[in-house]
Amino acid sequence: xxxxxxxxxxxxxxxxxxxxxxxxxxxxxxxxxxxLDGGRVDSIARRAGANKQLVYYYFGSKDEIYRAALEASxxxxxxxxxxxxxxxxxxxEAMIRLIDFSLxxxxxxREFIRMLADENAHGARHVRNSDAARQTNSPLLExxxxxxxRGEKEGIFRTGVDPLxxxxxxxxxxxxxxxxGLTMSAIFGRDLTQPEAISSYRDHIVSFTLAGLRP
Amino acid sequence: xxxxxxxxxxxxxxxxxxxxxxxxxxxxxxxxxxxLDGGRVDSIARRAGANKQLVYYYFGSKDEIYRAALEASxxxxxxxxxxxxxxxxxxxEAMIRLIDFSLxxxxxxREFIRMLADENAHGARHVRNSDAARQTNSPLLExxxxxxxRGEKEGIFRTGVDPLxxxxxxxxxxxxxxxxGLTMSAIFGRDLTQPEAISSYRDHIVSFTLAGLRP
Amino acid sequence: xxxxxxxxxxxxxxxxxxxxxxxxxxxxxxxxxxxLDGGRVDSIARRAGANKQLVYYYFGSKDEIYRAALEASxxxxxxxxxxxxxxxxxxxEAMIRLIDFSLxxxxxxREFIRMLADENAHGARHVRNSDAARQTNSPLLExxxxxxxRGEKEGIFRTGVDPLxxxxxxxxxxxxxxxxGLTMSAIFGRDLTQPEAISSYRDHIVSFTLAGLRP
Amino acid sequence: xxxxxxxxxxxxxxxxxxxxxxxxxxxxxxxxxxxLDGGRVDSIARRAGANKQLVYYYFGSKDEIYRAALEASxxxxxxxxxxxxxxxxxxxEAMIRLIDFSLxxxxxxREFIRMLADENAHGARHVRNSDAARQTNSPLLExxxxxxxRGEKEGIFRTGVDPLxxxxxxxxxxxxxxxxGLTMSAIFGRDLTQPEAISSYRDHIVSFTLAGLRP
DNA sequence: AATGAATGAGTATTCATTCAT
DNA sequence: GATGAATGAATACTCATTCAT
Numbered sequence: 030x031x032x033x034x035x036x037x038x039x040x041x042x043x044x045x046x047x048x049x050x051x052x053x054x055x056x057x058x059x060x061x062x063x064x065l066d067g068g069r070v071d072s073i074a075r076r077a078g079a080n081k082q083l084v085y086y087y088f089g090s091k092d093e094i095y096r097a098a099l100e101a102s103x104x105x106x107x108x109x110x111x112x113x114x115x116x117x118x119x120x121x122e123a124m125i126r127l128i129d130f131s132l133x134x135x136x137x138x139r140e141f142i143r144m145l146a147d148e149n150a151h152g153a154r155h156v157r158n159s160d161a162a163r164q165t166n167s168p169l170l171e172x173x174x175x176x177x178x179r180g181e182k183e184g185i186f187r188t189g190v191d192p193l194x195x196x197x198x199x200x201x202x203x204x205x206x207x208x209x210g211l212t213m214s215a216i217f218g219r220d221l222t223q224p225e226a227i228s229s230y231r232d233h234i235v236s237f238t239l240a241g242l243r244p
Numbered sequence: 245x246x247x248x249x250x251x252x253x254x255x256x257x258x259x260x261x262x263x264x265x266x267x268x269x270x271x272x273x274x275x276x277x278x279x280l281d282g283g284r285v286d287s288i289a290r291r292a293g294a295n296k297q298l299v300y301y302y303f304g305s306k307d308e309i310y311r312a313a314l315e316a317s318x319x320x321x322x323x324x325x326x327x328x329x330x331x332x333x334x335x336x337e338a339m340i341r342l343i344d345f346s347l348x349x350x351x352x353x354r355e356f357i358r359m360l361a362d363e364n365a366h367g368a369r370h371v372r373n374s375d376a377a378r379q380t381n382s383p384l385l386e387x388x389x390x391x392x393x394r395g396e397k398e399g400i401f402r403t404g405v406d407p408l409x410x411x412x413x414x415x416x417x418x419x420x421x422x423x424x425g426l427t428m429s430a431i432f433g434r435d436l437t438q439p440e441a442i443s444s445y446r447d448h449i450v451s452f453t454l455a456g457l458r459p
Numbered sequence: 460x461x462x463x464x465x466x467x468x469x470x471x472x473x474x475x476x477x478x479x480x481x482x483x484x485x486x487x488x489x490x491x492x493x494x495l496d497g498g499r500v501d502s503i504a505r506r507a508g509a510n511k512q513l514v515y516y517y518f519g520s521k522d523e524i525y526r527a528a529l530e531a532s533x534x535x536x537x538x539x540x541x542x543x544x545x546x547x548x549x550x551x552e553a554m555i556r557l558i559d560f561s562l563x564x565x566x567x568x569r570e571f572i573r574m575l576a577d578e579n580a581h582g583a584r585h586v587r588n589s590d591a592a593r594q595t596n597s598p599l600l601e602x603x604x605x606x607x608x609r610g611e612k613e614g615i616f617r618t619g620v621d622p623l624x625x626x627x628x629x630x631x632x633x634x635x636x637x638x639x640g641l642t643m644s645a646i647f648g649r650d651l652t653q654p655e656a657i658s659s660y661r662d663h664i665v666s667f668t669l670a671g672l673r674p
Numbered sequence: 675x676x677x678x679x680x681x682x683x684x685x686x687x688x689x690x691x692x693x694x695x696x697x698x699x700x701x702x703x704x705x706x707x708x709x710l711d712g713g714r715v716d717s718i719a720r721r722a723g724a725n726k727q728l729v730y731y732y733f734g735s736k737d738e739i740y741r742a743a744l745e746a747s748x749x750x751x752x753x754x755x756x757x758x759x760x761x762x763x764x765x766x767e768a769m770i771r772l773i774d775f776s777l778x779x780x781x782x783x784r785e786f787i788r789m790l791a792d793e794n795a796h797g798a799r800h801v802r803n804s805d806a807a808r809q810t811n812s813p814l815l816e817x818x819x820x821x822x823x824r825g826e827k828e829g830i831f832r833t834g835v836d837p838l839x840x841x842x843x844x845x846x847x848x849x850x851x852x853x854x855g856l857t858m859s860a861i862f863g864r865d866l867t868q869p870e871a872i873s874s875y876r877d878h879i880v881s882f883t884l885a886g887l888r889p
Numbered sequence: 890a891a892t893g894a895a896t897g898a899g900t901a902t903t904c905a906t907t908c909a910t
Numbered sequence: 911g912a913t914g915a916a917t918g919a920a921t922a923c924t925c926a927t928t929c930a931t
Binding site: 243 | 363385419420427
């Protein structure tokens with residue numbers, strides 16, 4: 030009140046949707062790189078080329094930006110999962126494709142690994158508060174179940190395999206490789222980030238999984 | 245108040261080793277709960293009942309306390325791994341024991357999960373700077389290799405399985421379950437933290453792994 | 460969402476005077492509750508159900524809204540003061556009526572207390588900039604003077620009493636009771652907000668004042 | 675963690691009590707001038723020539739600094755009240771002295787007016803949270819009661835006057851004069867800040883009060 | 890007349906770290 | 911060894927105000 034404030038004219042062109050989108054993109058990059066605690070709202074604004082207050086104008090708080098970023102990440106992977114179309118492949122090939130998808134996606138989207146780890150480290154509170162994240166059910170479970178059923182019929186998969194447990198196993202094998210690759214590389218003295226190492230590990234999981242499903 | 249001066253006894257008895265140990269324990273608890281970025285030096289001092297400056301006196305910086313905490317975590321698990329004595333069991337039982345150990349340890353030491361995830365999220369820079377962490381080689385790889393050899397000889401395990409890749413697979417299946425259990429529980433609407441769920445998953449991994457190793 | 464565009468009807472019907480009035484009412488409520496520094500333009504707009512920019516459109520700045528709110532408060536009390544018609548009562552009853560009015564008005568318009576205190580705390584700069592506030596002379600002084608004259612003639616009031624000083628005394632006794640009632644209640648351990656306490660204090664002021672005016 | 679921070683050597687000489695005292699003094703000045711909402715922690719630190727964090731180190735939060743400042747103000751006036759020694763004077767002179775004290779103190783300590791007004795505007799929450807403020811009972815009430823008793827015995831004061839109500843009346847007449855002098859001066863076109871005006875008002879209150887107490 | 894988007898300067902508070910004793 | 915005092919940079923979030931439509 031005592032200090033006179035004369036704001037300077039706005040420089041950013043009026044394009045609300047683009048503005049909001051660029052802030053969200055910046056937030057995703059920031060959080061992927063530095064995590065929830067390490068991410069800075071200032072940095073998000075800077076990355077987006079936006080005024081910091083705009084971040085709050087559109088998202089309200091750091092936690093809500095994080096939730097939006099997380100939702101976007103989930104939406105991305107869900108969208109690709111829906112395109113998998115495992116039903117179009119024979120059971121064995123379907124399973125291989127699932128493994129490859131899981132491995133490739135994580136290899137190319139390290140940011141998803143970071144966000145997932147971070148979210149769990151924080152008690153999954155953003156996911157729990159996100160209708161979007163909870164309701165956008167993964168199509169994977171049903172796909173896996175259907176693939177298992179076909180494999181059982183063909184006699185190449187054993188019965189009694191729980192789709193969710195299988196999913197967790199495959200996701201675990203792929204996720205862990207990239208999530209903890211750095212410490213393992215340092216400790217075991219074997220560079221797991223090399224393409225050949227990844228390729229070899231891929232073959233291992235494929236044969237391991239297919240064998241693991243045999244009747 | 246200002247006139248009478250009672251020489252206040254130093255609250256903390258001079259016991260350097262105990263002091264350092266209590267600070268380290270406090271640091272492990274703090275980082276396990278809040279991560280590297282979320283952990284506070286103040287909080288560590290408070291938890292340890294020590295003066296904040298003591299933390300710096302003994303450890304130098306936040307990063308070095310973190311490294312010490314990480315090293316202690318690694319030392320703990322390495323110590324237990326060494327007691328596994330897989331060589332005393334038939335190959336199949338040895339493999340089951342390995343799986344159970346991996347699962348139980350993570351179930352009971354969630355803090356290790358957090359530290360591992362955090363360390364990797366930060367580029368594993370503390371592990372790389374830690375001779376202790378890198379040199380205290382895990383005895384597991386050799387144990388697994390030996391177990392695989394025996395299983396091959398007995399004809400119950402196939403050949404060509406890489407011990408490290410197998411280790412990554414098993415560690416991945418167990419780690420992922422606990423590391424990302426919260427988001428999965430929220431999203432899949434199935435409480436994976438229940439003992440029955442864990443027990444069921446354990447059976448799944450055991451049979452999946454044993455089958456996966458069959459010739 | 461972006462394809463179908465339904466021309467959303469302006470929520471607020473074009474009714475400038477009603478709009479301005481609702482903003483003013485909102486401002487009065489806001490400033491009465493939170494003071495000049497504590498009051499928020501955003502909050503005023505929200506209370507008024509209006510766009511924030513409208514507040515600026517009609518009032519120009521926070522200080523000017525405050526001035527308008529203050530003027531409205533003064534106008535309210537002046538309006539009631541004009542209806543007092545002390546001349547219609549015998550001097551003693553007129554004086555009692557004046558006291559009751561002062562006490563009752565403040566009891567029922569705590570917001571006026573806050574605005575008065577706030578305005579003085581800020582150097583009365585809004586009042587000084589307000590022709591309205593300064594020109595709408597209070598009719599009280601002349602009423603009091605006339606009542607005193609009649610009392611003197613009747614021999615029940617002493618001479619030489621300055622109307623403004625008497626006004627300040629009465630206003631002070633009533634204002635202070637409500638303005639600082641909270642701290643006094645806390646410190647003296649006697650709840651001055653109770654109706655009985657107010658009623659008792661009223662009797663005290665009445666007899667105190669009448670006695671104080673005796674020749 | 676990623677940014678390296680190398681603090682520069684401390685410049686402030688080590689004198690905790692002086693430091694804390696200077697911060698408190700600065701806080702009192704700041705809040706007296708600008709109120710609770712208008713006061714800035716930054717400004718307090720600057721006034722005290724101290725690092726801002728020191729303010730938090732010693733006082734914890736803005737509200738607690740305010741409470742400390744308020745307590746100090748109360749302690750100041752209580753200390754002077756205790757020196758009044760009304761019992762040493764004849765009842766009439768005692769009453770005059772009480773009035774003069776009240777008027778003079780407020781005339782010379784405008785900051786107390788501001789703090790009192792502000793505290794009440796904020797619901798007296800700091801006083802309620804302050805044991806010091808509540809327990810340091812004002813000696814005035816007992817002094818007034820005793821003075822009234824003596825006056826009654828001598829037949830110069832009437833009976834049945836409640837000490838607290840009398841206190842409120844006197845405090846009100848003096849407080850209001852200074853608290854709202856600025857708006858009244860502006861509105862009534864009579865400068866109440868002039869020494870002559872104050873002096874005249876003092877005489878008015880004295881005779882008004884003494885007359886008001888006559889049997 | 891009315892609305893939503895955008896801005897810059899602030900605002901209380903926190904944090905890792907160092908100094909002095 | 912141990913403690914309390916002090917520092918500077920930062921951190922999430924707010925606010926009055928203006929621009930563009």
